[in-house]
Amino acid sequence: MNRFYYQATLDFFIAFGVVLGAAMLAGMAALFLWVSPQETMLNIAGRIKIWAVVVAIGGSIDPIRVIEANVMEGFLSPALQQVFYILCAFLGAHLATELVNWMCRNAG
Template structure:
C-alpha cells in the first residue's frame, strides 16, 4: 500500500474528528450565550455536523466524484480503492468524536 494513502487516511480521520469536536464545543458555547441548555445542544450539533465533517475531510465532493469517475471509467482501481479508504477513515473520525461525546456526556448521540 502506498505511504501517501496512509498519510491521507490519517489526515482525513483527524480532520473529521476535529470538525465534530470543535464545532460541537464552539456551538455549545453559542447555545449557552443564547440561554439554551449547552449539553442538549451538543447532541444536536454533533448529529448535524456528521456529514459536513466527512465532506470537509475528503476535501469537497467534486474531487471525490472525479476520483470515482477515474477509477470506474479509466480502469484505475487503486484510485477507486484510495477514495473509498479515505471516506472510511473520515467516517471513523466522525464515529470516534461521537463516541468521545457519548463518553463525556453519558448519553447516546443518535
C-alpha cells in the first residue's frame, strides 16, 4: 500500500479515536460524579479536538519544520503532504466531535 494513503488514514482514525474515546470516558466519569454526561461529553469533545490533531500528526513540531524546510528549498510536494496529513487528522477529530454531538442530541 502507498505510504501516503497509509499515513493519511492512520492520522484520520487516530484523531477520530482520541476525540471519541475521551468523550466516552468523560461521560462515564460524569456518571460517577453525578453530573450530566451529555454536557460533559460535549464539552470534552470540543476542547480536545485540537489535541487529537496534535497526537495524530506526531505530538511535536516536526511536521511544521518539514513544511518550513521544504517550502524554503522549493520542494512543495513534501510540504503539501504534511498539510494533507494535518487536514486528515483535523477531519477525523471534527467528525468524531460531530458524532458525539449527534449522540448527545439524540440521547435525550
